[in-house]
Amino acid sequence: MTNNKKIGIIIDSDFTFKHSPVYPHPVFPSYESPLRIQSILTYLEKKKIFDDNRIVKIEPKVIDDSIINLAHTKYYIDTIKHLSSLGGGLLNDEVFITSDTFELAKKAVGGVIQSIEQVINQKVSQSIALIRPPGHHALRENGSGLCVFNNIANSVLYLRQKLQYNKKIAIIDIDNHFGDGLVQYFYEDPSVLYFSIHEYDFVDGDIGFINELGAGEGIGKNINFPIPMNSIDADFLEFIEILEPILREFIPDLIIIAAGFDMYYADPIGNCLLTTNSYYKFTEKLLKIAEEICEGKLAFILEGGYSIIGLPVCVHSVIKALLKEKYERPPFECIDFSNNSKINEVKKIKAALKNLLSNYWTSMQKKL
Secondary structure (H helix, E strand, C coil): CCCCCEEEEEECCHHCCCCCCCCCCCCCHHHCCCHHHHHHHHHHHHHHHHHHHCCECCCCCCCCCCHHHCCCCHHHHHHHHHHHHHEEEECCCEEEECCHHHHHHHHHHHHHHHHHHHHHHCCCCCCECCCCCCCCCECCCCCCCCEEECCCHHHHHHHHHHHCCCCCCCEEEECCCCCCCHHHHHHHCCEEEEEEEEEEEECCCCCCCCCCCCCCHHHECCCCEEEEEECEEHHHHHHHHHHHHHHHHHHHCCCEEECCCCCCCCCCCCCCCHHHHHHHHHHHHHHHHHHHHCCCCCEEEECCCCCCHHHHHHHHHHHHHHHHCCCCCHHHHHCCHHHHHHHHHHHHHHHHHHHCCCCCCHCCCCCC
């Protein structure tokens, strides 16, 4: 694929108007709206991204309910289907249901499966799934945190059980919020490396601490890098110092990115201060690593990101990095956040995490 680079953008018009909240701002669930995808596509069109012959639009895979059953109980699936048939309502304080939620959430799973299959079959070099609702908070028997079905977990289980794809997979979760649903599927699985960088906002007995390292045969394969609120670009990229050597030691065949963009400084439900420079540089570094260890096989799966102005530029920055083109952040991002830097706290977290991981990774036993 190196001489014929293609980036697959998985998209469907249904994501731009279905599963629309009936609640006005500032009610939390209202931020997960069709405007998210509308804004991305409008911006990418303006930037003429789809005029580039290296960019390929791809439709989601059509799946049946049995595929969702790989990750979720029949009771939970039937609950979403039933609530949708009744016209909707609140599943809990963090998940709303509308008449078309079941079908759209099902299509989101199909979009992620398609995104990953295109990459592992080398139909495209990398992929980006512009789907919604997001998925990394969804549990086997319950939705949570704006998430209905766990799109990534479902797709990995599909690879394992339907395609007999048993190679190692790394999941890198850069969403502002810890993927408490996603992690539970693979906490004891040595073939899946889960690495999460998320905002350290443990005020309600939350999870995602550095000492949650996995269990059983999966011990050491679950890695959490929590960072303080108000972290800036320079603070964020510190986690690469742990991620890169571990990826090179683990050598996955595929890298999936749970691409949440709610650490962006203008995001309404995140508390960090990142600009698109962070997402561009992260993608740039990750692509280089992936090209060296797994033929560049990367699949970016949209999770959070709720600033209608910020989300499109974040996605654009990722595409520019994948295309290996220069990127200039928009003028409105030129704000000096340096006084907010949490670098000393982040370095302490990094040192403590390295120490914990040295029991499981040879690459972490150096320079402690």
